[in-house]
Amino acid sequence: MRTLNKHLIILLFSLSILSCEREFVYLSGSDGLKFSVDTLMFDTIFTSLGSVTKNFRVYNPYDEDLIIPTIQLSGSEKGNFRINVNGQPEPLVENVKINAKDSLLIFVDVTIKPDDENSPFVVDDSIMFYVGEKTQKVNLVAYGQNVVLLKNDTIKTTTFTADKPYLIYDVLVVDTLETLTIEPGARLHFHNDAYLFVVGSMQVNGTPEEPVSFLSDRLDDWYKDKPGQWGYIHFMPGSFDNVINHAIIQNGTMGVFADSVGLDNDAPLKISNTVINHISQFGILTQNSKVDVSNTVIGNCGHHSVALTLGGTYNFYHCTIANYFPAWSIRNTPALFLNNYFIDESDDEVVNPLIEANFYNSIVHGRQFTEIGFDFHKDVEKGTEDESKFNYKFVNCVLKSGNLDVSDKTRYISVWANEDPNFIDIKNYNYQLDTLSFCKDIGDEELAKKFPYDILNNNRLNDTAPDLGAYERIEKE
Secondary structure (H helix, E strand, O other), X not given: OHHHHHHHHHHHHHHHHHHHOOOOEEOOOXXXXXXXXXXXXXXXXXXXXXXXXXXXXXXXXXXXXXXXXXXXXXXXXXXXXXXXXXXXXXXXXXXXEEOOOOEEEEEEEEOOOOOOOOOOEEEEEEEEEEEOOEEEEEEEEEEEEOOEEEEEEEEOOEEEOOOOOEEEEEEEEEOOOOEEEEOOOOEEEEOOOOEEEEOOEEEEEOOOOXXXXXXXXXXXXXXXXXXXXXXXXXXOOOOOOOEEEOEEEEOEOEXXXXXXXXXXXXXXXXXXXXEEEOEOOEXXXXXXXXXXXXXXXXXXXXXXOEEEEEEEEEEEEOOEEEEOOOOOOOOOOOOEEEEOEEEOOOOOEEEOOEEEEEEEOOEEEXXXXXXXXEEOOEEOOOOEEOHHHEEEEEEEEEEOOOOOOOOOXXXXXXXXXXXXXXXXXXXXXXXXXXXXXXXXXXXXXXXHOOOOEOOOOOEHHHOOOOOOOOOOOOOOO
16 A cells, blocks of 8 residues: 555656646747847858858747747758757757747858859848748848969969959968069958968059958958968068068968068068058068068057068158057057067077168057167177167157157157157057148158158148158148
8 A cells, every 4th residue: 555655646746747847839820039130141251161150049029938840941952051050950940949038049150152253242041930820031141252272382473363362271382483473452361370481572563442452361340350360471581573562461470571581682572552450460570681661551560560670671661650459468569679680599699780770751659658679789898789780760750769769860860759640540440640640741852752652642742741651641622
């Protein structure tokens, strides 16, 4: 009898638990689900390269729990979009439960198949929700872009055009004695840890209307101003006749690295009308090279915007060196850095003279108290720097010099210390001059005649007087 009572108690307890389970119901045809979006949009996606994963929510706005009989990706046979519902990565999922006043998170990503189109093209689909007699949907839209894929390639003399973007994985090498010519509007996108090594020659021929772009392969808006997404452009020892004109270089660990370039009687590396920004380390890094830079903006960098090391010969005309790397980061290095020695494997200091580093009609500014730094070799016996081995001067420049002594008139000629350039919008990386900028109309006209047009193709000589930096402020009449 005791055994019977025991089994009866267990049975009654089990029935009570079952009666407490949540009871789900099907919605009638007049009811409907609510969605966080009606269309889920993806930014431009390179073909064969998967997108980021996006998501949206499906809401049950009612006081009753419900079951969605069917959630289906309508164009699953196309194979572009993929969905994940409740951990099920399937194009069709059935009997999905949502508690009262609760929601369901659906994840979506897309990989677009290549075709013959040069221009971006639309790929679309929809996720269907079948609830009773009612059918609802969320649209999916992405823009595909075919690419020329280059992976661990060494190229001979060739030309890159603006027809399709170039997607670079790992390393792209311009071979010895070969020339890469890049036409206006061409776009080079680099995957994580991808590099461009120039052993031969590179001619970048952008225009004000169609600059050449060197960017990350992450095209979503969030990534546009994020540094450190790829490597850098490396001009190797022995490379020759290198020109970068009207280019945008951003998102790398470095922008341009010139290593023993332009020596002896070789032409210098020439960088003009270019914007280098959103870099995790150095915008321009040189080692014992000959480089001419004009009408160029070297902006936010995690270390130095410009680092001229191990000596060399450098001329900067109408440049804006403006390092306002995000305030949440830690940058204790000046925007501009000059150096003329290195320490070898035996811990000996090896001096290489800074033949000249000249800055004309330029701006050096940023968040740091002092945005100019020097590290020159000292004579061990005398305890002084050997001035014959470092030669630099600033002519008609605004400098964020802090407490740096700028009284030497052989090095600092018509220099304004610690004046605010009043850039239009630092937060949005716009380093054009405001109408009240101190840097307006104080440039040297004779220097400006060498570069009469600014980075935007405005004529400096048609203004009241030339402005400092890469941009000429033209006031509307």
